[in-house]
Amino acid sequence: MNALPAGLSPFATDMWRLLKPFAGVAAVATLIGSVGGLATAALLEQINSALHGSAAISVSAIAGLAVLAVFAVGGHTVAGVLNSVTGQRVVAALRKDVSLRIMGAPIAAVERMKSHRLQAILNEDIDTISDFTSEFAGHASAFAVTAGCAIYLFKLSPVLFLVSALALVVGIWINFAAARAWSRNFEKARTGEDELQKHYRSVVEGAKELRLNRMRRAQVHGVRLSGAADLIARLKARALGLFWAAEGTNSAIFFLVVVWILAARPSLGIDAQVVSGFIIVLLFVKGPIEELAALLPFLSQAQVAFRRIARLSAEFRKEPHAVDSAQPAFLASHIELQQARYRFEARQEGAKPFEVGPIDLRLRRGETLFIVGGNGSGKTTLVKLLLGLYQPSEGQLLLDAAPVNDRSREAYRGLFSAIFSDYHLFDELVAQDAEHIRAAGELMRRLGVADKVQLVDGMFSTTDVSTGQRKRLALVHAWLEDRPVVMFDEWAADQDPEFRSVFYRELLPELKREGKTLIVVSHDDRYFDVADRVIRMSAGRVVEEFVPPGKPKSSRAFMADVR
Numbered sequence: 001m002n003a004l005p006a007g008l009s010p011f012a013t014d015m016w017r018l019l020k021p022f023a024g025v026a027a028v029a030t031l032i033g034s035v036g037g038l039a040t041a042a043l044l045e046q047i048n049s050a051l052h053g054s055a056a057i058s059v060s061a062i063a064g065l066a067v068l069a070v071f072a073v074g075g076h077t078v079a080g081v082l083n084s085v086t087g088q089r090v091v092a093a094l095r096k097d098v099s100l101r102i103m104g105a106p107i108a109a110v111e112r113m114k115s116h117r118l119q120a121i122l123n124e125d126i127d128t129i130s131d132f133t134s135e136f137a138g139h140a141s142a143f144a145v146t147a148g149c150a151i152y153l154f155k156l157s158p159v160l161f162l163v164s165a166l167a168l169v170v171g172i173w174i175n176f177a178a179a180r181a182w183s184r185n186f187e188k189a190r191t192g193e194d195e196l197q198k199h200y201r202s203v204v205e206g207a208k209e210l211r212l213n214r215m216r217r218a219q220v221h222g223v224r225l226s227g228a229a230d231l232i233a234r235l236k237a238r239a240l241g242l243f244w245a246a247e248g249t250n251s252a253i254f255f256l257v258v259v260w261i262l263a264a265r266p267s268l269g270i271d272a273q274v275v276s277g278f279i280i281v282l283l284f285v286k287g288p289i290e291e292l293a294a295l296l297p298f299l300s301q302a303q304v305a306f307r308r309i310a311r312l313s314a315e316f317r318k319e320p321h322a323v324d325s326a327q328p329a330f331l332a333s334h335i336e337l338q339q340a341r342y343r344f345e346a347r348q349e350g351a352k353p354f355e356v357g358p359i360d361l362r363l364r365r366g367e368t369l370f371i372v373g374g375n376g377s378g379k380t381t382l383v384k385l386l387l388g389l390y391q392p393s394e395g396q397l398l399l400d401a402a403p404v405n406d407r408s409r410e411a412y413r414g415l416f417s418a419i420f421s422d423y424h425l426f427d428e429l430v431a432q433d434a435e436h437i438r439a440a441g442e443l444m445r446r447l448g449v450a451d452k453v454q455l456v457d458g459m460f461s462t463t464d465v466s467t468g469q470r471k472r473l474a475l476v477h478a479w480l481e482d483r484p485v486v487m488f489d490e491w492a493a494d495q496d497p498e499f500r501s502v503f504y505r506e507l508l509p510e511l512k513r514e515g516k517t518l519i520v521v522s523h524d525d526r527y528f529d530v531a532d533r534v535i536r537m538s539a540g541r542v543v544e545e546f547v548p549p550g551k552p553k554s555s556r557a558f559m560a561d562v563r
């Protein structure tokens with residue numbers, strides 16, 4: 001059970017790893033369901049014999065029927081409950097696994113994937129698998145009922161059984177042929193779900209803009225969102241229409257078989273009691289067979305969902321994963337980029353991809369480095385390279401002259417606190433001991449947000465505050481992390497003039513006095529003198545490096561660290 005079947009794809013390996021803990025319970029559930037199903041078939045056999053027997057039914061036969069009924073009903077129920085619980089636990093494991101995979105993936109892969117596509121996987125695909133597992137519960141007993149009834153039907157009349165089995169095979173073939181067609185529709189519908197998620201985001205995140213612009217509203221809702229929703233509805237309706245058509249054809253075949261049995265009975269010379277018993281069981285088994293057939297659309301959708309998750313797994317595997325590390329690295333002397341380049345994939349075919357580098361840059365411990373330059377010049381990309389979030393396409397990143405590699409990257413990242421321009425504000429403090437809570441409260445007072453936001457059980461009472469105030473809350477997190485290097489990407493852009501001055505003239509110098517190394521992406525040339533050194537980016541290259549006027553001579557020691 002523990003050995004991994006050889007030659008599995010990475011996705012199958014992942015799925016096996018995920019399902020393995022539940023395999024035991026699933027096997028027990030299947031066994032109990034099968035016992036229940038076989039008991040149902042045996043019950044049918046007993047009822048049939050009792051119906052056609054000449055003598056009155058004995059007490060022991062009634063007791064036997066009662067025992068079979070208990071097994072039939074009990075097996076079905078217990079298997080259903082066990083399968084439902086297992087199914088939901090598998091889904092919970094999948095939810096945790098996919099989230100973990102996203103968190104462990106290289107940032108570039110996450111950015112390439114786009115958040116609406118990830119949302120669609122986290123919501124749509126996992127829900128589809130959840131639906132499938134709920135539907136699946138109890139199907140082991142439907143399968144066992146069918147198998148048990150098949151054995152009994154064979155015992156009743158091998159000829160009638162063979163004809164019925166042939167009809168069943170034709171029915172299964174029709175279902176599978178239809179399933180291929182409906183799968184294609186489900187696949188296309190799933191692509192539509194990605195689009196739909198994107199438009200949902202526009203509706204939620206662009207609520208203000210949409211209120212103001214009727215034409216935009218008509219475009220986003222009337223054309224894009226409605227178009228995607230209608231397309232999905234059409235494709236799914238077509239897929240389910242195919243299912244019902246196959247189902248109808250199968251029912252017609254089934255009744256044809258019954259009619260044929262009735263018509264052919266005299267010529268086949270089969271006993272009337274056998275025929276009636278056969279037809280009763282056949283009519284009974286139609287239910288479980290339809291139940292199994294109804295699982296097919298769910299199976300198709302679950303396959304599509306699994307394929308999406310598999311694609312995510314493959315995408316997130318392309319780049320090596322960092323080794324998890326609780327211990328941050330130690331910065332003794334400097335961080336360095338050597339001949340580092342980073343190339344984005346071209347957004348459209350034929351378009352020139354944007355490239356940052358080659359860059360040689362040395363950041364000394366304790367230094368305050370300002371990175372300036374026009375929009376799109378590559379400042380944030382350079383920062384992501386320095387923080388070990390992007391891996392250089394060429395060249396390397398070094399910490400105290402040692403290359404940062406897959407093994408050390410996670411610990412290296414532990415050197416940094418960062419507030420990106422597209423930061424995410426978490427509402428909960430990571431460290432919740434009394435000392436951190438006190439320090440957080442004190443900081444919130446200093447940053448002028450304490451009258452708006454309180455700390456309740458280690459969480460901000462609200463994050464629905466102004467844009468500038470939200471950034472101050474993000475600063476509380478960064479400050480409390482107390483990492484050796486702090487990076488601010490245009491942090492002050494949303495602050496009022498007074499607080500901007502507080503940030504550059506008080507907070508940054510205070511962090512520097514505490515021994516922090518600071519990376520500040522800024523457009524505020526009025527405060528360049530706060531920096532020990534300023535580098536200017538243009539078109540992905542460092543085009544200028546200077547020590548701000550008025551800085552002490554010692555600052556020049558940081559010069560010539562960039563080429």
Ligand SMILES: Nc1ncnc2c1ncn2[C@@H]1O[C@H](COP(=O)(O)OP(=O)(O)OP(=O)(O)O)[C@@H](O)[C@H]1O
Nearest residue numbers: 111344345354373374375376377378379380381382
């Ligand atoms: N995820 C991405 N995929 C493809 N290209 C990207 C991506 N992110 C950035 N780029 C490209 O890289 C260039 C540099 O982007 P970057 O964010 O580093 O610039 P920046 O100097 O920080 O700009 P700004 O001042 O506007 O924040 C941009 O012109 C953009 O075309």
